[in-house]
Amino acid sequence: MPTAVGRFRPPAVREIALRGTRRRYDPERRTRILRAALDVVAEHGVAGTTHRRVAATADVPLGSMTYHFTGMDEVLTEAFGLLADRVATRFTERLAAAANPDEACEAVVDLIVDESWATPRNMLLSYELYAFAVRNPPLRRVMQDWMEKSRAALRQHFAPDTAKVLDAMIEGLSIHRSVDVEPMSRAEVRSVVERLVH
Amino acid sequence: MPTAVGRFRPPAVREIALRGTRRRYDPERRTRILRAALDVVAEHGVAGTTHRRVAATADVPLGSMTYHFTGMDEVLTEAFGLLADRVATRFTERLAAAANPDEACEAVVDLIVDESWATPRNMLLSYELYAFAVRNPPLRRVMQDWMEKSRAALRQHFAPDTAKVLDAMIEGLSIHRSVDVEPMSRAEVRSVVERLVH
Amino acid sequence: MPTAVGRFRPPAVREIALRGTRRRYDPERRTRILRAALDVVAEHGVAGTTHRRVAATADVPLGSMTYHFTGMDEVLTEAFGLLADRVATRFTERLAAAANPDEACEAVVDLIVDESWATPRNMLLSYELYAFAVRNPPLRRVMQDWMEKSRAALRQHFAPDTAKVLDAMIEGLSIHRSVDVEPMSRAEVRSVVERLVH
Amino acid sequence: MPTAVGRFRPPAVREIALRGTRRRYDPERRTRILRAALDVVAEHGVAGTTHRRVAATADVPLGSMTYHFTGMDEVLTEAFGLLADRVATRFTERLAAAANPDEACEAVVDLIVDESWATPRNMLLSYELYAFAVRNPPLRRVMQDWMEKSRAALRQHFAPDTAKVLDAMIEGLSIHRSVDVEPMSRAEVRSVVERLVH
DNA sequence: GATGAATGAGGGTTCATTCAT
DNA sequence: GATGAATGAACCCTCATTCAT
Structure with missing residues (x-):
């Protein structure tokens, strides 16, 4: 029936x-x-x-x-928020472990060179986030918060302006290292960091 | 009927x-x-x-x-190749117009600050490309070629190592400028470039 | 977290x-x-x-x-039963108010022409009921009871056969009035009712 | 890959x-x-x-x-249009076969009593159409055209006003016959039709 | 060579219903 | 007794792709 x-x-x-x-x-x-x-x-x-x-x-x-x-956008927005939290936390911890300016520079070099922060997975997720954020305003805020947390971590050891520049440098070098067939050596990176700090 | x-x-x-x-x-x-x-x-x-x-x-x-x-992947791969060509060409032309080291520095600042190269559209397309390239080997080659062209353009005026660093800095600052609520001023950018050049 | x-x-x-x-x-x-x-x-x-x-x-x-x-069918069955009760009651009351054959005719005309009984909402609900009842035997009983109540109300004033015919006419005219771009005038309806009554 | x-x-x-x-x-x-x-x-x-x-x-x-x-609404709208065409055509043909007023009356009675037009299936589809049309303006037009075709068919034999009334009566009696446990006899229907015609 | 009508897998979403609380 | 979080079947629809023309 x-x-x-x-x-x-x-x-x-x-x-x-x-x-x-x-x-x-x-x-x-x-x-x-x-x-x-x-x-x-x-x-x-x-x-x-x-x-x-x-x-x-x-x-x-x-x-x-x-x-x-409500939909995939909400899932992605919150997921990227979670990612930003986790990565920013690890970033901050690594810098907090530095006891003096020299160790702080070393920490910055580590963050670029080691695969602790700039892992292929994290780099990839960042690219996806950047692209996604352009079309999703809520995620711009996530990116801004993330950037601000990174800068705050760097300000523990460096002047505000230097912190901003270092943060951008970390971004640029991380990306180019992931593309470059012959990535920059640790020493070269250290030298760049020092030029920006002094 | x-x-x-x-x-x-x-x-x-x-x-x-x-x-x-x-x-x-x-x-x-x-x-x-x-x-x-x-x-x-x-x-x-x-x-x-x-x-x-x-x-x-x-x-x-x-x-x-x-x-x-053959499919969308081929379309995207060739399309991103076209993008890289166009953008790298404009990048090279801007630097070729510089007559001396000082003008070259100014050109680099322009590339970061002006919306001639780092337009929102180009930034967005770059992010999409980076994300896409991780999963599409042919595009890694496109990215490498693009990066190499940029470095070559910079080598017209700067030492090879400096060229690499400048290129990464351009990348990092462009991205952060597109995110930052208070983007760095032109003077600040100029100062960063000079620290890397000398 | x-x-x-x-x-x-x-x-x-x-x-x-x-x-x-x-x-x-x-x-x-x-x-x-x-x-x-x-x-x-x-x-x-x-x-x-x-x-x-x-x-x-x-x-x-x-x-x-x-x-x-137990399910939506039960809800709908009872809901339509409630509807039939309410509408049949109003129908009966309107006819009970008539004191003589002439007033009874007038009442029938009212039921067709006024939007007291044949409101758009009631017409719509009737259509839904008719369609639903074809596939739900319990509702056929609801419809039969409803029809019988209407006829009983009409039998207060008219012979049984006339009551049945009038009831069908009310149905047909109500439906066609709700579709017609130029609905029949009150006078025309009155004339039809009289032809059926005498 | x-x-x-x-x-x-x-x-x-x-x-x-x-x-x-x-x-x-x-x-x-x-x-x-x-x-x-x-x-x-x-x-x-x-x-x-x-x-x-x-x-x-x-x-x-x-x-x-x-x-x-484009969607189910379009399917239903066109399907009901097809139904209306088919049924109205059969309706018209039946009436066209009548040679004089008396045969025309007989044809009307047939349309109500025979299961040639008022088949259970057609009645059901009509109810569904009526209900659906309330929420789909394009179908109101289908219903109006259908009604007009029926009236035109009746006008071959009856005065315009009578045609309208007969059409409504056919509707009402058909519906009530499909509900009634003791449907009206052919003779009763014939009698009703004659009362409306004269 | 080039087209677009047709396909069916897979997409996001809504829903009646269940069941631990 | 009454609730609402959770389920997964079924929904409508879009898509890359095929293939007769």
Whole structure:
């Protein structure tokens, strides 16, 4: 006997008995989705980031995506916010560990040369963020906050103007190192940093 | 037996038209498609760049897309190549116009501060390119060539090491200027350039 | 670790709210839901009548819908029953107010011409009911009862056969009046009624 | 090697070799979809009429639906237009067959009593149309044209005013016959028609 | 050579319904 | 008893791509 409001039918009586772990009442779900979204962006780019892929990566049902977020833009916006927080925190910690100006310079060199901050993954995610932010005003704010946190970290050791310049230099050198077939040596980078500091 | 309502109408999706003015034997078609692709990327991002939109923007039939290109990746790869050529050429011309080291410094400052090279559109397209290139090896080559052309242009006036550093600085400052709520003044930029040059 | 952008927000779908004013022990809830269902049908059609919309309109929690009713079919069936009751009652009252055959004819004309019974809303709901009833046997009974009540009201003043014919005429003229660009005048309707009565 | 624009992948290389009959270049497709849509509406109601069900009934791929029509509203609008044409044509033909006023009356009675015009299917589709038309202005026009055609057919034998009344009576009696547990006899209907005609 | 009608996979989203609380 | 967070099936629609012309 067909129902008149026929578009949706009740889900087939549970036959498979809780696939995987039943995960009702999962307070960390939102955050897990955001982390998964960053993984998907890293692997497929914003262009290839779909609700389905993120849901699969986060191991949540597809319906959870639009239940917790209004759309993919919201997911990406919050995910990039999470990224900025995490990276800025690590950036700040590395600089806080420096005890004097010389160690501070060394820390800056590390941030450029080591793959602790400028990992391929982080670089890639940054590019995706920059491109995405142009079309998503809320993310411009995320980028500004991120930049300000970096500068604040640098101001622990350097004058404000120098901090701004160093921050830009870190950006430029990190990007070019990731492209260059013969990346600059550690010594060269150290020399550049010193020219900017003094 | 036609209905009173609809008769036949062309499919809803088609809006490109062009009907009438057939455009067979159109040697510029490939290039026109590439230019259109850049426009679409600038407006919708790589994520929103589809065959349909590019075809509509280039005013070519949809079938032309897969006739001239194997797929969107090929379109984007060639389009970004075109972008790199155009921008690198303008970059080189600006520096070639400088007659002495001081004018060269001024040219570098211009490239950062003026909106001649670092236009919002170019910045955006760069971000899209960087993100896209991570997943498309052919484009890494495009980026490397672009970087090498920029450095070569700078080597007209500066030592090779300095050229590399200046190029990275231009990159970093351009990006940060596009994000910063209070961008660095021209004088500050000039001062940074001089610190790197001497 | 909360992101800078989003913290936690309630799921996007919820807008009903009501928060605060808990409404436990609400004996009128069923009826309120049914009235809301009619409003939703009037606005969106049976096709667009969903649990969510009805719950929102009735200002009850979504869970209330499936708690009080087995499904949308039950909601609609009872809601249309309520409609039939209300409309048949008004119909009966209007006829009961007539004191003699002539006034009875006038009452019939009123029911067709005035927008007291054949309001756009009621006409619309009737169409939805008719369509729905074809596929829902319980509602055929509702329609039959409704028709019988109308005929009984007419039998107060007219012979049984005439009552049946008048009832059908009211139906037909009401529908055509709602479609016609130049609806029949009151005088014409009166003339039709008289031809059927005598 | 993942593609950057990853949302859509090419259809799997044809493995099943033209399922059913390959049906490219199918000029009757639109009409076939419309006929199928009426079948689906008759079976599931407008509420249960989905692209999928119509496509399956018409034996066309799902993508054909939105290729040929902008959406379900357009499908329904044209389908109901087709219905109106077909039914009005049959109505007209039946009346055209009458040679004199008496035969014309008999034809009217037939249209009400026989299941030639007022078939359950046609009645149901009419209800769905009426309900749908309230929310779709283009269909009001379809209904008006339909009504006008019916009246024109009746004017072949009756005065304009009488034609209008008869048309409404046909409507009302048809509906009530489809609801009534003891439908009016042929003789009663004949008597009603004569009262309206003279 | 070039086109565009047609395809069907995959997209985002909405929904009735369940079930731990 | 009553709720609402969570589910996943089904929805409509867009897309890159194919292939008869």
